Amino acid sequence: RIVFLNGSFVPFEEAKIPVMDRGFLFADGIYEVAAVLDGRLVDNEAHLARLDRSLGEIRIRNPYSSAEWTRLEEELVRRNNLAEGLVYMEVTRGAAERDFAFPPADTPPTVVMFTQPKNIRHSPLAQTGIAVITVPDQRWKRRDIKSVGLLGQVLAKQAAVEAGVGDAWMVEDGYVTEGSSSTAFIITPEKRLITRPLSNAVLPGITRLAVMKLAKEAGLAVEERLFTVEEAHGAEEAFVTSASSIVMPVVAIDGKPVGTGRPGPLALRLRALYFELAE
Ligand code: PDD
DSSP states (O other): OEEEETTEEEEGGGOOOOTTBHHHHHOOEEEEEEEEETTEESSHHHHHHHHHHHHHHTTOOOOSOHHHHHHHHHHHHHHTTOSSEEEEEEEEOOBOSSOSSOOOTTOOOEEEEEEEEOOOTTOHHHHHOEEEEEEEOOOOSOTTSOBSOOHHHHHHHHHHHHTTSSEEEEEETTEEEEETTBEEEEEOTTOEEEEOOOSTTSOOOHHHHHHHHHHHHTTOEEEEOOOBHHHHHTOSEEEEEETTTEEEEEEEETTEEOTTSSOOHHHHHHHHHHHHHHO
16 A cells, blocks of 8 residues: 655555644644545545645645646555545644644645545445434534544544444534535425535535536526424435545434435435446
């Protein structure tokens, strides 16, 4: 397994990060996750644009242009013979003596990339769908930034695991914000596709945008608005989107079946359309 670290491709075992790295000490860094299908990066430009925006919001200089990132990602995919899975990218504010304020301006950012093989297209979970529980959203107020500070998501996902379900939907003021690492969608009995509008409360999902576009093209009414847990309980279908799951049907929320309790036809249709487009 080959990892990209600070300008070099190195064996996994040799990739080491200093104790004083600010990613480790302060979660002072940004990450991205992009899918690879048939050896090709999916929607990579959008992921790189979001990476650039996240870095800008916390004032870390983006060390590479979009073209340079792409070249490095493609080389990493090739070196790992990755046909299907994920590329993980992370940039931190670098290593320096521990101090909350930014380090000296000449401190180079730490840049890491690795790949993870994953069965995305033929994920067995997509056939059955997943159940979710709802949990309070305990995260900070800039969830639009893809920060490596993920304790809220870690605790939410662990609660899901301990409840024996596939994910947790986080809830704030009675409204669903998003899944622990995914965007939440419902389809109303009137067959309207609902997802929360973009704001500081949620990550602007790349898959979210692609799926909304597919839904509109397929003639589905798409509405960006808040929805409550109660409305989700009465939904006809539900699903989540992310680079790692694409479209994952949600078949139960807090133990109550969604619709028929089986993956919804529209969710499965949007999933199929996505993979057709990626071909
Ligand atoms: N997570 N919301 C949150 C909180 C996320 O962490 C993610 C992605 C998404 C979906 O975004 P996208 O469609 O761009 O993947 C929404 C990635 C997959 C992760 O942390 O592994």
